Amino acid sequence: MTPKLSRRSLLQATAATMGAAGLPVAQAAPSPFKPTWDSLIGGYRTPDWFRDAKFGIWAHWSAQCVPEAGDWYARHMYIQGSGQYDHHVKNYGHPTKVGFMEMNNRWKAENWDPEALMDLYAKAGAKYFVSLANHHDNFDAYDSKYHPWNSVRVGPKRDIVGTWAKAARARGLRFGVSNHSSHAWHWMQPAYAYDAEGPRAGQRYDAFNLTKADGKGKWWEGLDPQDLYTGRNMVRPDGITTAAAAAEWHERNDRIWNENPPAQNPAFTRQWFLRCRDLIDSYRPDLVYFDNFGLPLGQTGLDIAAHFYNASMAWHGGKLEAVLNAKELPHERRAGLVEDVERGQRAGIEPLPWQTDTCIGDWHYNRHFLEGHHYKSAASVVHRLVDIVSKNGNLLLSIPLRGDGTIDADERKVLDGLAAWMGRNGEAIHGTRPWRSFGEGPTQIGSGMFSENQVKGFTDQDIRFTTKAGALYAIGLAWPKNGVMRIAALAQDSALAPSMIERVEAVGSTDSLPFKRTPQGLEVKLPEGLAGTPAVALKVRGNGLA
Template structure:
């Protein structure tokens, strides 16, 4: 029925191009829409800024280099990311749907065609009209948390607010929230309780910085983005402007007002004040120059309020958004080439194409994900693996199957992952990862000659990325001078016959164990195997 209505709507669509309002008009509309929250915003900001200046940290990037990543995070190694929101209703190519639904021409024009064909013509219908369809009627936070724990996760990071501006938590600064619309539930509050009941740490993600320009394409024609009644949802929707500087690097010149920076700081601080997350994650645009001071103020507030409660917290950032040593770096859909001296994180999705749920989506194999985990952990990192639930609150069966498979592997082999630290070198073998952001599908398949190493107590762990058809494994990095006393295949718990030769450690293997095709060996030595220092004296592969 919706498709028939949409087909008629396409024929009747009479949108036309308009001249976007200037920055002053945009700010006036946005400020007026947010005026009802001025009192609450000022109260939150006042408390946050007071805390930022009263504690071991201060909003100064030099002082913030005193930050230390907590041990719980270094031990956890594996977390679950959750992209879930109104965009899950459309289920069309992922979480950037609300932006692309307003692009009438160009690479993403199919999103606009899908929007009007499925939901109706603009300006009468827009992204806001998907909110009543976001019912989350089957959302069971306890079942989600149990699944994540079974998968081997030690922390969970749901998105509290994505670029679309719809808060999944109980905000005092907006009516456009999951508590007041759509599900009429405090999604974040319920998940927080369930996650912590399972003994996992709670992280929260805010992508609100990007909301400043996210709906900009809706300004270019007669759409509901230009209706002042919806300014509190659609935000400033300023045109994004960037160009390359003299050094060839991209420079962002998008307008950001003082009022928006205050609102961003207040909303970020509100999340911390109300939910006390063990981890906060920001997307890349907080590195825009206009955010730098507000970001320092948030970091000092976050660290100081946590210190007052004796809570060790993590603040994830991307690229060069924060000064090194002031937080924990996160590489989006990418890896490091070698052992990094400071703890870090890679985030990637269970899908190679999307973060939010998309109909007809594709999925990575459990093998790929466990191989990624082993590589990242060997280099002093954590893996944050994303899933995208459906609008009704169910997790796709494909994603559940992958999580179950990872959990089975972690149950047998987690000893080689949890609470480990890097060795003298991260690994050996012919396969080189493609390092950097947005590279996670470009690494060639691993072979049985590829190993990744971790250490814990008197054990060295060698993780073989594939099973050797010969029934024999050889680890070149373990020389005869390293006196090995025993080798155990963690998948079976059985000790293996081995021989130390001049060209390395030779293992005689049993029949191939079933399950994920990545294999961890515990290698016992009389003394603690040498490992990298905190300063990162890492050997090259």
């Protein structure tokens, strides 16, 4: 078990890492990267393993999955009038008495089988796996040296990140971690608030009053709730008398999303640095995902980025194998890391590799998706993957776990569907690069975060292209009515493909398919046995075609 650091010990531990303005700086062996944007942009190149992998699976798993009531539970359970507040009061008690810290104790992971799950993920075609290291709820799912609220000491009593890492690497998958905790200092502030109306109006929730001394004789003896809830950074004032007004106050004040360090709480920034550096040094991830618009916490994010890149080079004999994800980057900074587009895509081929992250349901497990059969289908995931890969991107897909560590029957069905399609067609995805054009067809794809639901469905004219080892892959996103795929980009006298087409095969088969080239397009008669597949991948060969 990790001993709790006293405030004095924490300050002593950070003293050696303090730089300008009292902020920590990375301590690493001399190497090319400095904690500046100019250094990151000038020295970074996306590693080939990431460009080849194309598809990763993410376990966005924490104590917020225990109630099975969806994402952001640790925040919304403190906002009177929300569905999660009602769920918490009904099932666990009022947040004046039963706060979110109690959910961490209820997270037992008692049926978690990481080996079996990783087998499913690998079979589904994932080439990298990402473990949630911490969320905005400020709980570390690893053996954290600097934060006692962690999964080895509380809840599962297991090193979640370390166990996932071992299972992933045993199957040849690259391993990553996601770190969301830099927003905890404002995101958890509703835990210090109160009901604005009703019989408990004005009574402050658990975080406002709890101290370390209150844990004597309880399961959390020796732990300080303020270390978890982050302290009183922007507490809702007294005097708000309606739930609607209270919710509006939180939306306006502490649901902010700026990446500056909290000026009134420098200890939070120092400890975040130590926790993140410990995460990187202890588990040596290939990928670190930051849920941030740019890098977190000002200069501290740059310090961590430089440390990660330099450490990766030290681990790999001078070769940079690190991928660092962040969001909403200005164009001039995108070369310094790999931009992530949450629940969104791109309209065309991007010059730099990028990543979409999405989930088949809510980020944290929500029983509603099982009961209503609302998950994304395997076919819709395939369509997203194909479109993203054709545009120089990767797809990171979250499969939500229940609090006990299991997935449900509908989620397994999605994974089985992915395995069936990727097992045959993965050649057209893994290791590929964009072609001269990403594709064709009438369906328009929006660009930017949270744009994925703009796409209602693809037609049999929607085709996407990838290329590898001299071959062109044309992937049709719907079955054509007459069983003939027409590829306009490969028509006679096409400027994109002026060379002769010699052979066409369905991926997964070596049989040559009948085709003809007309002014309207390359017309290929598809095997009837492929009817019903989510997408039909063809391998087209011709000298100079790719």
